[in-house]
Amino acid sequence: MSKNEDKEMFASGHRMCAGCGEGIAMRAILNEAGSNTIATVATGCLEVTTTAYPQTAWEIPLIHSAFENAASVASGIEVALKQMDKKGETNIMSFAGDGGTFDIGFQALSGMFERKHNVTHICLDNEAYMNTGIQRCSSTPYGASTTTSPSGKVSIGEDRPKKPLARISAAHDIPYAATATIAHIKDLKKKVRKALDADGPALVHVFAPCPTGWRHASNDSVELARLAVETGVFVLWEAEDGEICDLNITHKPKERKPVKEYLKKQRRFAHLTDDHIEKIQKEIDEKCEQYGF
Amino acid sequence: MGEQKGLTIQGNMATALGAKLCRPDVIPAYPITPSTLFPEKISEYIADGELDASMIRVESEHSAMSACIGASSAGARTCTASASQGIALMHEMLFIASGMRLPIVMAVGNRALSAPINIWADHQDTIASRDSGWLQFYAEKNQEGLDLMILAFRIAEDERVLLPAMVGIDGFVLTHTVEGVKVPAQEDVDEFLPDYEPPHGILDPEKPMTFGSLGTPEYYQELKYDQVEAMDKSPEVIDEIFDEFEKEFGREYNRITPYKCDDADIILLTMGSMTGTARAAVDEMREDGEKVGLAKLTVFRPFPGDLLKEIAGDAKGLAIIDRNISPGFGGAVFAESAGIFINEKKKPLMKNFIVGLGGREIFKRNFKEMYEKTKKAVENGSVDKMVEWINMDEEVMR
Numbered sequence: 001m002s003k004n005e006d007k008e009m010f011a012s013g014h015r016m017c018a019g020c021g022e023g024i025a026m027r028a029i030l031n032e033a034g035s036n037t038i039a040t041v042a043t044g045c046l047e048v049t050t051t052a053y054p055q056t057a058w059e060i061p062l063i064h065s066a067f068e069n070a071a072s073v074a075s076g077i078e079v080a081l082k083q084m085d086k087k088g089e090t091n092i093m094s095f096a097g098d099g100g101t102f103d104i105g106f107q108a109l110s111g112m113f114e115r116k117h118n119v120t121h122i123c124l125d126n127e128a129y130m131n132t133g134i135q136r137c138s139s140t141p142y143g144a145s146t147t148t149s150p151s152g153k154v155s156i157g158e159d160r161p162k163k164p165l166a167r168i169s170a171a172h173d174i175p176y177a178a179t180a181t182i183a184h185i186k187d188l189k190k191k192v193r194k195a196l197d198a199d200g201p202a203l204v205h206v207f208a209p210c211p212t213g214w215r216h217a218s219n220d221s222v223e224l225a226r227l228a229v230e231t232g233v234f235v236l237w238e239a240e241d242g243e244i245c246d247l248n249i250t251h252k253p254k255e256r257k258p259v260k261e262y263l264k265k266q267r268r269f270a271h272l273t274d275d276h277i278e279k280i281q282k283e284i285d286e287k288c289e290q291y292g293f
Numbered sequence: 294m295g296e297q298k299g300l301t302i303q304g305n306m307a308t309a310l311g312a313k314l315c316r317p318d319v320i321p322a323y324p325i326t327p328s329t330l331f332p333e334k335i336s337e338y339i340a341d342g343e344l345d346a347s348m349i350r351v352e353s354e355h356s357a358m359s360a361c362i363g364a365s366s367a368g369a370r371t372c373t374a375s376a377s378q379g380i381a382l383m384h385e386m387l388f389i390a391s392g393m394r395l396p397i398v399m400a401v402g403n404r405a406l407s408a409p410i411n412i413w414a415d416h417q418d419t420i421a422s423r424d425s426g427w428l429q430f431y432a433e434k435n436q437e438g439l440d441l442m443i444l445a446f447r448i449a450e451d452e453r454v455l456l457p458a459m460v461g462i463d464g465f466v467l468t469h470t471v472e473g474v475k476v477p478a479q480e481d482v483d484e485f486l487p488d489y490e491p492p493h494g495i496l497d498p499e500k501p502m503t504f505g506s507l508g509t510p511e512y513y514q515e516l517k518y519d520q521v522e523a524m525d526k527s528p529e530v531i532d533e534i535f536d537e538f539e540k541e542f543g544r545e546y547n548r549i550t551p552y553k554c555d556d557a558d559i560i561l562l563t564m565g566s567m568t569g570t571a572r573a574a575v576d577e578m579r580e581d582g583e584k585v586g587l588a589k590l591t592v593f594r595p596f597p598g599d600l601l602k603e604i605a606g607d608a609k610g611l612a613i614i615d616r617n618i619s620p621g622f623g624g625a626v627f628a629e630s631a632g633i634f635i636n637e638k639k640k641p642l643m644k645n646f647i648v649g650l651g652g653r654e655i656f657k658r659n660f661k662e663m664y665e666k667t668k669k670a671v672e673n674g675s676v677d678k679m680v681e682w683i684n685m686d687e688e689v690m691r
Contacts, residue, residue, distance in 0.1 A: 036498045040363065053512050056503035061496040063366050064505035065389045069359035075349055076321055076363025076371075077496060083318045083347040084369060090498055108359065111352030 014057040015049040019218025021208030037091040042100030043067040068104040070094035071112035098139035113172035126210035138163040151271035166205040173242030176202035183225035215267030295478025304467035305330035307435040308400040311442025318369035321349035321360035327464035328402030331374035354379035358386035365395040368495035377404035391426025396449035404464040413652020414463040420617040428458035429594035435472040463566040548597035557586030559610040574660035598633035610667040611641040623680035
């Protein structure tokens with residue numbers, strides 16, 4: 001339930017897949033934001049599963065228009081409310097998947113950050129274009145097999161590392177940028193609150209496993225998000241005022257688990273050999289060293 | 294009625310001034326030649342405290358139209374300006390603005406599309422967005438640019454219409470050319486165009502609604518029908534508001550304006566700034582005893598087929614002059630005009646002329662040539678070349 005209201009802000013009965021990480025994230029995020037919130041959403045899984053006319057899963061005002069512009073539409077709303085003296089305490093949020101944030105929506109997002117709109121952007125990252133059928137995105141991690149980066153006799157699958165979206169966002173010197181997962185709900189809600197309370201643009205990059213695209217058991221979504229953090233695949237941090245050199249790591253695993261535990265639960269990584277996994281492990285070790293653990 | 298102050302200004306200043314008189318709340322804009330002066334003037338008005346509005350200096354035209362959609366959905370009176378590649382870049386969002394029934398107004402400096410890159414007058418940019426569901430107005434001169442901005446807001450926001458509108462003024466020929474204009478008094482515009490009160494829901498936490506839903510095959514066609522019906526019924530509203538404007542401000546507007554057409558054998562159909570030159574050519578030909586008339590299109594969308602039939606139905610020949618080209622067919626005005634007459638027993642013989650692309654000059658002699666060619670076709674009773682390009686440079690062609 002939402003803190004100040006007696007109902008869920010993200011209604012049940014939407015059309016998401018069983019075990020969808022986005023649904024778990026959305027329930028927590030919208031309940032934290034509360035009813036005095038206006039949202040934009042990019043075209044994608046979240047939009048098609050929650051807004052089929054004449055139904056909606058959104059208990060707050062929502063506008064969808066296109067794929068690449070959730071942040072620009074939110075800019076327009078924010079300025080309009082301020083100009084008409086209606087902004088008050090209303091939260092303005094933009095929601096997009098990884099495609100709508102990392103790739104096609106990145107220019108609009110960068111523009112929104114730079115213009116310092118009071119908008120919180122939520123990126124629901126499931127590491128590929130899932131709505132169109134699991135195509136590779138700049139969010140797709142090294143070694144993942146997708147329908148446009150398939151593993152094969154001479155291919156490892158995706159052959160490039162994941163784009164560091166949250167760090168690039170923080171580098172815009174925005175008041176708040178953070179990473180979060182669906183396995184750390186308290187942490188996620190705390191970060192959403194900080195983002196909404198920030199005086200200016202904010203980003204929360206939410207790691208949201210996708211059973212359909214990652215080909216894992218639907219009851220493993222939360223466990224995979226936890227494992228991603230415990231293996232160092234996904235690092236939880238926050239940066240205030242663009243302090244990317246001095247990140248606040250919000251969850252340090254006491255003892256890092258081998259990445260194999262994370263990879264072996266997902267069929268998108270099933271083709272990886274021990275040599276591949278060793279290479280991935282080495283890269284994670286180097287990354288974690290950079291992050292200081 | 295307040296006094297209409299006379300000013301001598303460029304076309305972009307005229308459309309910007311027209312917009313200012315409409316008291317927009319939000320103006321998201323991205324600069325592009327030849328409409329750049331529009332956002333510059335709006336910025337100045339705001340900087341000098343003459344206009345209480347917010348500019349959003351977006352990072353692209355796609356975001357300009359996206360921010361317009363956000364602002365308009367929140368209940369703000371919203372406008373922008375663009376041209377050419379900018380309109381091409383926001384093409385996707387134009388359809389969404391009209392599909393969501395948002396009365397956004399866009400001032401356009403009509404310009405050619407690349408390649409080759411070209412910044413001069415041409416209607417290709419807005420003609421390429423013909424099917425986007427926007428009302429389209431084209432100005433002959435700067436005064437029309439100013440007036441049409443006011444008219445565009447009023448028509449777009451009318452509850453019976455609720456569609457976005459673009460107002461085109463030809464690149465450089467109007468955008469950068471200084472002409473005298475009469476500026477309506479603010480209080481009269483305020484009366485003509487009251488505050489924008491969205492008749493539909495807006496983004497409001499007190500009344501949460503979902504905008505831009507997924508329209509499945511069970512609903513899509515009916516929702517589109519509603520939208521198209523609003524466009525189809527808009528001529529009545531446009532005529533009514535044009536009349537009201539004339540009564541209030543003393544300047545006449547029509548969806549198509551005939552000139553010396555009553556007894557004309559051959560009529561030239563024009564759009565935009567070329568009309569002035571065409572009118573001078575018609576006057577000279579009339580002095581020579583030629584029975585020629587002129588029809589000026591001010592509203593291209595919705596296409597005023599009813600008026601075109603009235604004006605040109607009894608003529609022998611109709612020379613349709615397009616400053617745009619749909620490769621593989623001909624000009625857009627020609628295609629639409631020919632379509633309008635298709636089921637009529639009595640109709641003029643129609644010839645299409647492509648002129649003025651990429652800022653190519655259009656002279657009086659060119660209109661006389663088009664007239665002669667149409668006259669010859671009428672005399673022969675047939676058209677040997679349906680689409681002809683005028684004022685081609687043989688040297689360059691070699």
